[in-house]
Amino acid sequence: MQSVLFWSSYFLVILSQFSFLYAAPADSQCPNSNLDITGGRYILSKLYNDGSILRYICPEGFYPHPVKKRECDRGQWFPKVSTRPPVCKKVTCPNPNVLENGVVQPFNKVYSVNDTTTYRCHSDYTFRGSPTRVCQANGKWSGGTPICSRNTDHCPDPGTPPGASRQGHIFNIDDKVTYTCDKGLKLIGSKVRVCQDGGYWSGKEPECYADFTYDTPGEVAEAFSSSLKTTVTLHEESGQAGKKIRLDQGGRLDIYIALDASDSIDEKDFNKAKEVIKKLITKISYYEVSPNYEIIIFATDVTKIVSITDYKRGNATKLVDILTLLDRYKYDDKGQKTGTNIRKAYEAILASISFEKENKAAFNKTQHVIIMFTDGIANMGGNPKPVVEEIKQTIYRGDQKKWEEYLDMYAFGVGSDVEKEKIDEWVTKRENGEKFFFVLPDMNKVGETLDEMIDESTSVSLCGLYKDYYDLEIKSSMRLTYPWLIQIKITHDNGQSNCIGSLVTPRFILTAAHCFRFDDSPERILLSAPNAKDTRSLEVERFEPHPEYNTRKKEAVGISEYYEYDVALIQLKKSVKVSPDLRTICIPCTMETNGALQLSANDATCEKHKEVLLNSDLVKANFITLNSEKSKKTPKQNVQIRQGQQRDECIQQAEKILNINKETAKDMITENFLCTGGPSKNYIDDVTCKGDSGGPTFVEKNRLIQLGIISWGLNDTCLTGGEPAETRDFHTNLFSPKVQDFLKKYLGNETIDTPLHFL
Numbered sequence: 001m002q003s004v005l006f007w008s009s010y011f012l013v014i015l016s017q018f019s020f021l022y023a024a025p026a027d028s029q030c031p032n033s034n035l036d037i038t039g040g041r042y043i044l045s046k047l048y049n050d051g052s053i054l055r056y057i058c059p060e061g062f063y064p065h066p067v068k069k070r071e072c073d074r075g076q077w078f079p080k081v082s083t084r085p086p087v088c089k090k091v092t093c094p095n096p097n098v099l100e101n102g103v104v105q106p107f108n109k110v111y112s113v114n115d116t117t118t119y120r121c122h123s124d125y126t127f128r129g130s131p132t133r134v135c136q137a138n139g140k141w142s143g144g145t146p147i148c149s150r151n152t153d154h155c156p157d158p159g160t161p162p163g164a165s166r167q168g169h170i171f172n173i174d175d176k177v178t179y180t181c182d183k184g185l186k187l188i189g190s191k192v193r194v195c196q197d198g199g200y201w202s203g204k205e206p207e208c209y210a211d212f213t214y215d216t217p218g219e220v221a222e223a224f225s226s227s228l229k230t231t232v233t234l235h236e237e238s239g240q241a242g243k244k245i246r247l248d249q250g251g252r253l254d255i256y257i258a259l260d261a262s263d264s265i266d267e268k269d270f271n272k273a274k275e276v277i278k279k280l281i282t283k284i285s286y287y288e289v290s291p292n293y294e295i296i297i298f299a300t301d302v303t304k305i306v307s308i309t310d311y312k313r314g315n316a317t318k319l320v321d322i323l324t325l326l327d328r329y330k331y332d333d334k335g336q337k338t339g340t341n342i343r344k345a346y347e348a349i350l351a352s353i354s355f356e357k358e359n360k361a362a363f364n365k366t367q368h369v370i371i372m373f374t375d376g377i378a379n380m381g382g383n384p385k386p387v388v389e390e391i392k393q394t395i396y397r398g399d400q401k402k403w404e405e406y407l408d409m410y411a412f413g414v415g416s417d418v419e420k421e422k423i424d425e426w427v428t429k430r431e432n433g434e435k436f437f438f439v440l441p442d443m444n445k446v447g448e449t450l451d452e453m454i455d456e457s458t459s460v461s462l463c464g465l466y467k468d469y470y471d472l473e474i475k476s477s478m479r480l481t482y483p484w485l486i487q488i489k490i491t492h493d494n495g496q497s498n499c500i501g502s503l504v505t506p507r508f509i510l511t512a513a514h515c516f517r518f519d520d521s522p523e524r525i526l527l528s529a530p531n532a533k534d535t536r537s538l539e540v541e542r543f544e545p546h547p548e549y550n551t552r553k554k555e556a557v558g559i560s561e562y563y564e565y566d567v568a569l570i571q572l573k574k575s576v577k578v579s580p581d582l583r584t585i586c587i588p589c590t591m592e593t594n595g596a597l598q599l600s601a602n603d604a605t606c607e608k609h610k611e612v613l614l615n616s617d618l619v620k621a622n623f624i625t626l627n628s629e630k631s632k633k634t635p636k637q638n639v640q641i642r643q644g645q646q647r648d649e650c651i652q653q654a655e656k657i658l659n660i661n662k663e664t665a666k667d668m669i670t671e672n673f674l675c676t677g678g679p680s681k682n683y684i685d686d687v688t689c690k691g692d693s694g695g696p697t698f699v700e701k702n703r704l705i706q707l708g709i710i711s712w713g714l715n716d717t718c719l720t721g722g723e724p725a726e727t728r729d730f731h732t733n734l735f736s737p738k739v740q741d742f743l744k745k746y747l748g749n750e751t752i753d754t755p756l757h758f759l
Ligand SMILES: *[C@@H]1O[C@H](CO)[C@@H](O)[C@H](O)[C@H]1NC(C)=O
Pocket: 060, 061, 062, 090, 113, 114
């Protein structure tokens, strides 16, 4: 799917079917001399062999001229450049001297990277937009379009973006303005805008893109995530005009992702593109919705990796399933098919949407999102535009308002060959200026975009997010893996305690009650977040142990130390600012965790959480140790929460080691404790040591969810050198009704900022 002309790519496809008949001519190599570009370099797709593509690469802020690529065809490079050797030219920005009723300084004929311009209105006119703009390396001006207007009409003066000219100077209801871009520039956005009743313009402000103009990952991340967020968040977002809640409870979200795998996207790019899809759906999984997915990979033909109908039938409803299916699909699976049939990809999506429409009563409550990744040259199958129109009509025949509300069509144009104007015709254009079409130079930049979006999601207060997910290259740092980890040092009248806590809301830290003594005062509790960049200490307002925590409660029955309800909360003087390296862990039986588990409103019960999270006799869980010896390898320790017979065995071990009878053991280890430790098959649980107290025992289920608090163990093997397989550890059970009551009283207190919503 090179930029070969329409007919020639067709010819290539035909040829490839018969290519086994011919041996490649031995002399088809192209020369390796006279290929250099002044100020840049080049890369080759197949060395000097026939069909190889040579691509010129310039440093940031420069672009190759007069050609950006050449192709080796029967021993010669085309196009020929003997009269105009290629050079890297400085990127220029579109002409800003289109401001009406104002002055642009300085006046240049051409504006290049780093040139600064300032804008001023004539008297009697009011200024809007950016008074200073700098020409950026991606060929766009910083800031927003400057406008000088009198604001006397129904709609505000829509201005004229740089590089454009505008017809239409009256801005009352139903008046039109029409835009064109200067020669050589492509118009992205709305060519025609109409002044609406509500005092705003239809469509999206146009932008004039040169061949070398790109969006920056930062720009795309901001625009794409704010747009997507409206779709994937259940909560109402206040303010912003034109934004609406498109997904109410009970509504459904169908997401179609189509990925171009034609030849110009080589194997490396293809694998990157798969990573991009993985990142995207992982990111969406952070939100409270559980979308249905269809994932399509296309070249000459279309392959459905996941179909929305299967998805709804329950074949592959888990994130991991999709990721596995994606991993399994290899570059070569698409065969020797070199064409790019974008139309066919949209046809496949249309077929799925039509099928859903016939079969689903809830169709009219379904939000549809289409995300297309392509390098943008449709060289076979014809123009996709009519199919895109048919998709709109299928969503809601004849009612533009409805399809605009229920359909979001995004496109990412990737690479230097993107046909911007064409792709722009396939995306949604909404009056609120939301952007649906993005132009990026390569798949790396798309990846960067999504990374930035992942950071951006920190503004959403979601619990249990961490970055150690799947194989997304961020593994190295513990910092982002345990962002809720809090180190607690308490100075008592005699001695000191070291404990661990977990941030459960921006204002509260959950830990063990036994870390404290009655004479402790808030000033003597020293907190730090070892993984946060901002290491300022967190100031304690107060601490609250569970009211029923009393180590001497069962002295009368021969239990000298008793640790039931070993739970305490520390309230901070000020809420922490949530960031990627400092954020909360989820706790069960809250609406927040219901979202994390991707459970529906019907399943929002504590019992359901227990069923999902404690779903076997051996539940894989983790805790964190800060013990310097043990944490050398990794601070993350592996245990299994033991239930049923496995739990009975725990209690028997307690009888043995503590030399107590069955009754006493049962009295000591009530249902309010979780048990870990001991062998199972060929694996021995890690064990807790002094200093691990108060830390969370957590499971990984989409996000990190805390189920217990480390309380006590049969033997501190770090101290005694005892056998790890022999000891057992006990954790305060967060599902315990009385623990829940305690947590709810403080963490659910609506008058303290960011309370949790308990079920
Ligand atoms: C623009 O300015 C930056 C910062 O001063 C500089 O690093 C860069 O090289 C400049 N770009 C061009 C194309 O001159």
